[in-house]
Amino acid sequence: MKIAILPGDGIGTEIVEQAVRVLIALDLKLETETALVGGAAFEAHGHPLPESTLKLAQEADAILFGAVGDWKYDKLERALRPEQAILGLRKHLGLFANLRPALCYEQLTHASSLKPELVAGLDILIIRELTGDIYFGQPRGRRIASDGHFPGAEEAFDTMRYSRPEIERIAHVAFQAARKRSRKVTSVDKANVLETFQFWKDVVTEVHAQYPDVELQHMYVDNAAMQLVKAPKAFDVVVTGNMFGDILSDEAAMLTGSIGMLPSASLDKHNKGLYEPSHGSAPDIAGKGVANPLATILSAAMMLRYSLHQPAAADRIESAVRTVLTAGLRTPDIWSEGTHRVGTREMGDAVVAAVTGKTITKS
Ligand code: NAD
Numbered sequence: 001m002k003i004a005i006l007p008g009d010g011i012g013t014e015i016v017e018q019a020v021r022v023l024i025a026l027d028l029k030l031e032t033e034t035a036l037v038g039g040a041a042f043e044a045h046g047h048p049l050p051e052s053t054l055k056l057a058q059e060a061d062a063i064l065f066g067a068v069g070d071w072k073y074d075k076l077e078r079a080l081r082p083e084q085a086i087l088g089l090r091k092h093l094g095l096f097a098n099l100r101p102a103l104c105y106e107q108l109t110h111a112s113s114l115k116p117e118l119v120a121g122l123d124i125l126i127i128r129e130l131t132g133d134i135y136f137g138q139p140r141g142r143r144i145a146s147d148g149h150f151p152g153a154e155e156a157f158d159t160m161r162y163s164r165p166e167i168e169r170i171a172h173v174a175f176q177a178a179r180k181r182s183r184k185v186t187s188v189d190k191a192n193v194l195e196t197f198q199f200w201k202d203v204v205t206e207v208h209a210q211y212p213d214v215e216l217q218h219m220y221v222d223n224a225a226m227q228l229v230k231a232p233k234a235f236d237v238v239v240t241g242n243m244f245g246d247i248l249s250d251e252a253a254m255l256t257g258s259i260g261m262l263p264s265a266s267l268d269k270h271n272k273g274l275y276e277p278s279h280g281s282a283p284d285i286a287g288k289g290v291a292n293p294l295a296t297i298l299s300a301a302m303m304l305r306y307s308l309h310q311p312a313a314a315d316r317i318e319s320a321v322r323t324v325l326t327a328g329l330r331t332p333d334i335w336s337e338g339t340h341r342v343g344t345r346e347m348g349d350a351v352v353a354a355v356t357g358k359t360i361t362k363s
Contacts, residue, residue: 001030001308004060006037006053009082010281011291011344012066018293018348019064019300022320025352026313028304033060038068038082038281048085057089057274062307064300065089065276070283082281090130095266095274096166097173098128098245099302102232102252102262107325108334111257114229119255124235125177126252128245129170130266133196134160135242160196162241167200169269171207174239175214181236184215188224188240188248200241221248228252253278260292260333263299265306273307275299289343292331294321297351320354 003023007016023030035041035053042048048068057063068082078084089095104112104122112119137159145155171187178185187204189197201218208216219227221244227234228248232255240248253262262278277295285291301317304310329350330339342350 001028001062002060003030003032003303004056004063005032005034006057006063007034007040007066008038008068008085008281009040009070010067010283010286012038012068012281014286014289014291014344015277015293015296016064016066018344018351019296021348022297022317022351022355023064023300025355026316028310028313037065037085039070039073041085042073042076042080042082046080048080048082049088053085054088054092057093062272062303063089063093063274064296064303065274066296067277067279067281069281089274090266093272093274094131094268096129096131096269097170097267098130098249099173099177099265099267099306100126100128100249100253100262100278101264101302102126102249102256104256105261105322105325107322108256108258108261110336111334112255113257114232114255118232119257122232122255124232124252125181125237126245126249127170127174127177127237127239128249129162129166129239129241130245131242132162132166133242134158135246137161160194160243162196162200164199164203167203168207170239171204173267174237175207175211178214178237179211183213184217184236186217186219186224186235186238188219188221188238188244190221190244191218192220197241204239224248225251228255249278258292258334260295260331261298262295263302265299265302267306271307273303275303275307289345290332291344292333293344293348294331294351297321297348316355317351320351323354324350 007013035056038048102124104119109116109120140158142156145153174185189201191198191201259279264278265273265275267273301314305314328339329342335341
């Protein structure tokens with residue numbers, strides 16, 4: 001099994017280093033190769049996604065990605081900005097399904113802005129379609145309006161569209177993921193107003209016929225946004241389009257209160273995937289050794305589960321993370337009174353110790 005390691009910029013290099021140490025500690029037959037991406041690749045090769053990096057990503061069985069970006073690149077033309085590397089990888093690798101678990105560890109319930117009883121034990125999976133919808137639909141642009149409320153005025157427009165195969169494949173991902181969990185899927189749409197999402201609802205319902213063992217409910221996006229803060233534990237798998245998923249996955253992430261804890265996966269039709277923390281490159285804390293590496297370490301666990309078919313190894317990492325949290329170890333972003341503050345490397349050391357069955361002490 002070959003893994004492409006793309007640390008990227010800012011805290012990316014620090015957190016990916018810890019995730020790689022944890023993977024090595026598992027003693028699996030893994031081959032890794034590292035390449036530059038984002039701002040680091042722009043500095044070295046003049047492009048955020050050089051051909052050599054893309055080739056490595058294409059040939060690997062899975063990709064472990066840190067984060068890209070820095071404010072110093074904000075003035076670069078759009079095509080050369082670090083963030084374009086992620087869009088390029090999604091496009092070239094056909095990564096259409098974004099999986100974002102929102103898991104609230106019992107030990108961290110105080111970090112949520114919701115009452116502990118609402119979020120304790122929260123475990124939901126948001127599945128967002130990643131390559132379609134209004135974000136990519138053509139035509140789009142600016143023009144002079146020929147009709148509407150203000151004919152003759154300047155206007156901008158985008159196109160919301162989904163094809164049957166695009167909806168079918170993301171629905172299959174959701175139903176199959178639900179089979180590994182509590183067998184309940186909520187499909188989020190806006191079928192009451194949008195033609196695109198009436199079609200979405202119809203196609204998801206048709207695909208559901210192949211999964212009679214999974215419960216399906218439909219919910220309008222405005223209601224879903226409310227229910228996520230009212231009774232988040234009522235959800236298991238949530239599947240939705242690109243724009244609604246963009247918004248709801250960030251809302252769900254915040255229920256857990258700590259962005260440094262949240263992994264994500266972007267999968268193609270063969271379950272090959274790119275795995276990365278849900279946060280960015282955090283230039284404000286880069287190089288200080290204080291970034292939380294757990295989101296990246298948990299992304300490595302997702303990689304073992306979804307792309308490398310090593311569920312036992314994934315379980316070992318996830319249970320090691322629980323062990324270090326129970327032992328009271330906290331990076332500054334999740335620190336609270338009475339717990340033990342550690343840096344990025346110490347947190348990595350603790351997870352490595354836990355996966356190899358060593359005792360964790362708060363020294
Ligand atoms: P960010 O997620 O990098 O940081 C937001 C806040 O969360 C910061 O205060 C940061 O210190 C903190 N934070 C993030 N990850 C943390 C961790 N692991 N441990 C502790 N604290 C953590 O978002 P931003 O500041 O809006 O963006 C910074 C750069 O990252 C920008 O250039 C942006 O474009 C880029 N970005 C990249 C990705 C990606 O690579 N997938 C995603 C989002 C943003």
